[in-house]
Amino acid sequence: MQHSELKKIVLIGASTGGPGQIQKIIKSLPPLKDVSIVIAQHMADGFLESFTSQLQQHTNNKIVLIENELLLQAGKIYLCKYTTFLDMRMQKFMVNDLQTNSYNPDINTLFQSFVSITDKIEVLSIILTGIGDDGVVSCHALQKAGARCITESKESAIIDGMPNRARTLISDIEVYGIKTIAEQVREFCS
Numbered sequence: 001m002q003h004s005e006l007k008k009i010v011l012i013g014a015s016t017g018g019p020g021q022i023q024k025i026i027k028s029l030p031p032l033k034d035v036s037i038v039i040a041q042h043m044a045d046g047f048l049e050s051f052t053s054q055l056q057q058h059t060n061n062k063i064v065l066i067e068n069e070l071l072l073q074a075g076k077i078y079l080c081k082y083t084t085f086l087d088m089r090m091q092k093f094m095v096n097d098l099q100t101n102s103y104n105p106d107i108n109t110l111f112q113s114f115v116s117i118t119d120k121i122e123v124l125s126i127i128l129t130g131i132g133d134d135g136v137v138s139c140h141a142l143q144k145a146g147a148r149c150i151t152e153s154k155e156s157a158i159i160d161g162m163p164n165r166a167r168t169l170i171s172d173i174e175v176y177g178i179k180t181i182a183e184q185v186r187e188f189c190s
Contacts, residue, residue, distance in 0.1 A: 006074040008035035008122045010185055011114060013107035013139070015042040015130025017158025019051060021178050022128070027058045028182040032075045035189045040080040040107045042130065048081050055079075068095040080105035085113035107135030115145045123147035124188050126181060130162040140170050148188075150174045150181055
């Protein structure tokens with residue numbers, strides 16, 4: 001199937017409690033055309049393949065587990081493993097399988113790699129439930145570069161660590177429950 005030129009990116013970062021929240025977003029998606037979704041869900045490498053298969057059961061959009069030098073294409077949903085970033089020059093994902101960061105996959109590294117494209121491609125970044133603060137600094141950088149940023153509300157987040165840090169650091173971040181986040185992503189992708 002031939003996809004359109006990439007015009008939009010949705011970046012999703014999640015940790016503890018994230019798989020169920022991500023599934024709610026995936027279930028709500030329309031067929032993707034000129035948009036791609038890139039997900040960094042903290043998870044041990046051995047579980048990512050089964051998570052990919054599980055998500056695929058809830059959508060007709062293609063879900064791909066990222067391998068090194070995989071080309072970014074419109075119309076797909078990508079799941080990160082290890083430390084993943086986008087090499088904008090080549091439009092390819094680069095994967096470092098050495099555990100050099102505290103989190104696996106590292107949301108900050110992924111989100112930061114998209115900061116330089118916000119003037120060319122419309123970016124929506126989302127921080128979902130989780131412990132800690134992974135993704136918050138780079139989400140803030142994305143916002144300053146012109147991206148739209150959303151985080152989960154305290155009432156919706158299973159663990160309010162990452163969303164709370166995002167709400168604290170990013171003054172005008174949009175805050176919604178997971179049902180509204182899924183609706184916002186669907187609208188963005190339509």
